[in-house]
Amino acid sequence: MSFLEERIQQVFREVLHNQDLIVSDSMTSHDIQGWDSFAQVRLVIAFEEEFDIKFTTDEVATISSVAGLKDALVSKGVAAD
Amino acid sequence: MELNSILPSNNHGGSLDQAARITDLEARAAAVRDLIVQFRGPCTASDMRTLLRLAQGFARERRVALELALAIGDENAAAAWLRGCLKEALADHEGAAAVFGVHADSASGEEGALFQLALARNLAKCGRISEGWHPLARAAGWAATNRTLSAIDQQIATCRKQQTPPARRVCRIALLGTATLDFWAPALRARSFAAGIDAEIYIAPFHQYRQEILSPESGLKAFRPDVVILATDWRSLHLPDEVGAADAAQLVRAKVAGLEELWRACREQIGATVIQHNFEIPETDPYGRLSVSRPGGRGRLLHRINLELWEAEQRQPGVAIFDLEQAASIYGKQRWNDPVLWHTARQYPAADAVPFLTRRLAALLRALFGLTAKCVVLDLDNTLWGGVIGEDGLNGIRLGGGAEGEAYAAFQGYLKSLQKRGILLAVCSKNNPEDAQAVFREHPETVLKLEDFSIFVANWRPKEENLRQIAATLNLGLDSLVFVDDNHAERLRIRRMLPEVETPELPADPARYIETLDRTLSFEALTLTEEDYKRAEAYRENAVRHELQASSANVEDFLANLQMRVELRPFDQANLPRIVQLINKTNQFNLTTRRRSEAEVGALMASGGCYTQFMRLRDRFGDNGITGVLIACQREGVLYIDTWLISCRVLGRSVEDAMIASVAAYARRKNLRYIQGEYIPTAKNGQVKRVYERFGFTCIREEGDGGMLFQYDVDAPGPETPAFLTVEDHTQEPVV
Numbered sequence: 001m002s003f004l005e006e007r008i009q010q011v012f013r014e015v016l017h018n019q020d021l022i023v024s025d026s027m028t029s030h031d032i033q034g035w036d037s038f039a040q041v042r043l044v045i046a047f048e049e050e051f052d053i054k055f056t057t058d059e060v061a062t063i064s065s066v067a068g069l070k071d072a073l074v075s076k077g078v079a080a081d
Numbered sequence: 082m083e084l085n086s087i088l089p090s091n092n093h094g095g096s097l098d099q100a101a102r103i104t105d106l107e108a109r110a111a112a113v114r115d116l117i118v119q120f121r122g123p124c125t126a127s128d129m130r131t132l133l134r135l136a137q138g139f140a141r142e143r144r145v146a147l148e149l150a151l152a153i154g155d156e157n158a159a160a161a162w163l164r165g166c167l168k169e170a171l172a173d174h175e176g177a178a179a180v181f182g183v184h185a186d187s188a189s190g191e192e193g194a195l196f197q198l199a200l201a202r203n204l205a206k207c208g209r210i211s212e213g214w215h216p217l218a219r220a221a222g223w224a225a226t227n228r229t230l231s232a233i234d235q236q237i238a239t240c241r242k243q244q245t246p247p248a249r250r251v252c253r254i255a256l257l258g259t260a261t262l263d264f265w266a267p268a269l270r271a272r273s274f275a276a277g278i279d280a281e282i283y284i285a286p287f288h289q290y291r292q293e294i295l296s297p298e299s300g301l302k303a304f305r306p307d308v309v310i311l312a313t314d315w316r317s318l319h320l321p322d323e324v325g326a327a328d329a330a331q332l333v334r335a336k337v338a339g340l341e342e343l344w345r346a347c348r349e350q351i352g353a354t355v356i357q358h359n360f361e362i363p364e365t366d367p368y369g370r371l372s373v374s375r376p377g378g379r380g381r382l383l384h385r386i387n388l389e390l391w392e393a394e395q396r397q398p399g400v401a402i403f404d405l406e407q408a409a410s411i412y413g414k415q416r417w418n419d420p421v422l423w424h425t426a427r428q429y430p431a432a433d434a435v436p437f438l439t440r441r442l443a444a445l446l447r448a449l450f451g452l453t454a455k456c457v458v459l460d461l462d463n464t465l466w467g468g469v470i471g472e473d474g475l476n477g478i479r480l481g482g483g484a485e486g487e488a489y490a491a492f493q494g495y496l497k498s499l500q501k502r503g504i505l506l507a508v509c510s511k512n513n514p515e516d517a518q519a520v521f522r523e524h525p526e527t528v529l530k531l532e533d534f535s536i537f538v539a540n541w542r543p544k545e546e547n548l549r550q551i552a553a554t555l556n557l558g559l560d561s562l563v564f565v566d567d568n569h570a571e572r573l574r575i576r577r578m579l580p581e582v583e584t585p586e587l588p589a590d591p592a593r594y595i596e597t598l599d600r601t602l603s604f605e606a607l608t609l610t611e612e613d614y615k616r617a618e619a620y621r622e623n624a625v626r627h628e629l630q631a632s633s634a635n636v637e638d639f640l641a642n643l644q645m646r647v648e649l650r651p652f653d654q655a656n657l658p659r660i661v662q663l664i665n666k667t668n669q670f671n672l673t674t675r676r677r678s679e680a681e682v683g684a685l686m687a688s689g690g691c692y693t694q695f696m697r698l699r700d701r702f703g704d705n706g707i708t709g710v711l712i713a714c715q716r717e718g719v720l721y722i723d724t725w726l727i728s729c730r731v732l733g734r735s736v737e738d739a740m741i742a743s744v745a746a747y748a749r750r751k752n753l754r755y756i757q758g759e760y761i762p763t764a765k766n767g768q769v770k771r772v773y774e775r776f777g778f779t780c781i782r783e784e785g786d787g788g789m790l791f792q793y794d795v796d797a798p799g800p801e802t803p804a805f806l807t808v809e810d811h812t813q814e815p816v817v
Contacts, residue, residue: 002102003098003101003102006134006138007134010134014228014231014232017235038263041261041422041425041426041428042264044422044425045227045264045422045428045432046227046228048432049226049227049228049432049433050228054421055421056421057421057424057425060421060422060425060426061425079098081102
């Protein structure tokens with residue numbers, strides 16, 4: 001697991017209150033228990049805080065997979081490894 | 082200086098992030114070890130999170146983690162933090178707690194919060210939950226991010242399953258408003274906990290605040306809140322860009338009247354105190370400055386609505402305005418608003434502002450429940466002047482004149498103003514008393530004078546002993562003190578030994594002392610009463626009484642010489658704030674410790690079914706003010722004393738005799754044969770367990786928890802009021 005993937009997993013674990021959650025690139029919001037529309041906003045806020053970035057209106061509405069999240073982070077300058 | 086920005090001086094490359102990317106675990110551990118050992122400067126929260134992640138990674142191979150923990154010591158905060166994290170990841174919770182415990186009180190801000198939270202978490206895992214409450218409260222006060230506040234909230238919830246958290250006040254708070262409020266709950270619970278308030282929070286469905294308040298069977302009503310926070314935002318007022326000048330006044334009145342209607346409903350139908358948010362004057366406005374310069378511009382209307390809200394607060398009991406406009410200004414309106422989160426999630430203010438907002442809300446809650454600080458305890462050297470008086474002398478210290486001296490004089494001025502409105506000042510200094518007092522007597526630039534201090538302690542004893550003495554002499558709990566000292570070691574010592582005392586982190590520059598003390602928000606108040614303005618004077622008068630007592634041959638002589646006059650009256654609107662203040666903060670002589678908000682007391686008065694009494698004590702040396710409260714209600718043919726409390730300031734004066742005699746007189750007039758009084762035990766009121774027996778009451782029932790019910794037959798003679806008390810009893814007259 002890369003450094004970035006570990007950070008992403010840690011945020012999911014904190015927001016969804018599940019320290020045993022395993023998060024992988026192929027997962028979408030359907031695969032991760034607790035990732036509903038309300039959690040979406042909490043996740044957005046948590047990722048903004050963790051990586052010191054801001055998502056756009058479009059991203060907030062459409063990010064629904066781990067891969068999509070990772071792409072958005074990298075596009076904002078977060079190191080991909 | 083961030084750990085991540087250290088330039089490489091070894092073979093393993095630069096920052097923590099780079100070290101974290103080394104794939105071989107042993108090599109990664111070696112890189113981290115080298116970075117940590119040579120690290121200088123403070124460890125930021127971001128570093129701490131990275132180190133936590135690293136520790137969890139290392140723990141996948143026990144040997145690597147153990148070796149690393151041994152290789153690094155306690156040379157700096159980063160090393161200590163990493164060591165603690167490694168021990169925790171290795172499930173050595175006692176070890177982790179020990180490591181975190183050493184450093185937790187040195188750090189402040191978000192970093193301090195992370196240390197305190199880690200300490201509490203590991204203590205809980207060892208089963209030492211009761212030791213973790215103070216660290217959790219500290220963490221909740223220091224934390225600056227939502228994620229940490231949320232983690233603290235979670236930890237409190239986890240520990241609560243095994244032990245009830247200690248709290249100065251338990252309450253139910255309802256959040257209603259026009260934006261998404263769900264994010265506030267974890268943060269507000271944590272911030273309240275930091276203030277000694279155990280809050281259960283109900284969040285009304287989005288934008289349903291009117292329905293929840295006005296409809297007879299709402300979730301809000303079922304929740305029975307003590308406090309209702311009405312977080313309506315400026316957009317919900319639907320003000321147009323501009324109205325005609327002639328229509329402005331009416332529009333302002335209508336908007337405020339709409340809110341007043343809701344406050345009335347909260348008070349009358351729910352019995353809750355209302356905290357009403359006022360309105361942000363938004364940064365962006367297509368009218369620019371015209372929005373305020375035009376008499377009907379939206380900005381101008383919002384200013385006028387806010388002003389009228391302050392006036393409405395004065396008129397309406399049970400309402401406190403939360404100054405959101407000021408909060409947004411201080412935070413910075415550009416950061417306060419996040420248009421993306423507003424459009425996607427109706428989040429207002431921005432999520433990042435919620436930690437700041439909830440700290441200010443909790444300060445208001447403290448004021449509401451009478452939990453604010455009452456006294457500032459001050460060091461002297463380099464706190465109230467620059468330099469050391471014992472070495473530099475009166476001419477060498479910097480006070481007034483010159484930039485540094487001016488900063489100290491300004492700080493003294495701020496403290497003087499606090500004192501004038503009822504906050505006590507105390508000195509706790511390691512100095513010879515004569516040297517120290519000379520400054521306040523003789524220095525030409527001193528703003529504070531000797532008589533401004535309610536107690537002046539200058540000696541060479543450990544400060545925790547002196548702080549205890551100060552609290553005892555002023556009859557205050559340790560949790561009513563704020564300790565200000567420029568010396569980090571002293572601050573650390575007091576945080577450790579007296580965790581109930583608030584010890585803010587003081588910056589090195591005296592120019593920043595005022596803002597540091599101000600930002601504690603520990604002295605907020607809802608009202609100023611006569612008692613507040615005269616508090617310092619009252620303490621001086623008390624000192625004179627103590628001298629009389631010391632010189633009296635016996636107690637009877639002392640009491641007779643005081644020439645006490647007791648005035649008893651039913652509750653009235655004018656004195657309601659002070660009565661409510663007493664109801665909420667008196668702990669020792671308090672038989673039933675029933676806390677009531679201004680709204681609830683007002684409702685009780687309006688219902689007309691109860692006997693109410695406040696007691697005011699004057700003597701030769703001055704007016705002690707309103708210092709006793711009693712409420713008695715008829716139930717089942719008996720007069721039941723629901724509330725009886727007396728301020729500790731006037732205990733031992735036999736005023737309780739006068740209060741009870743008046744209740745007996747009332748019972749006889751109403752042909753009620755029996756008076757009942759109850760003792761409900763708390764941690765602080767043990768001294769009054771049997772006080773009813775002194776007046777001829779007998780115990781008719783004992784509860785398992787130590788509670789007792791006493792009864793008095795009014796056909797029996799008495800109770801007598803001592804001859805040295807002159808009593809003016811207005812409670813027997815019909816209330817007009």
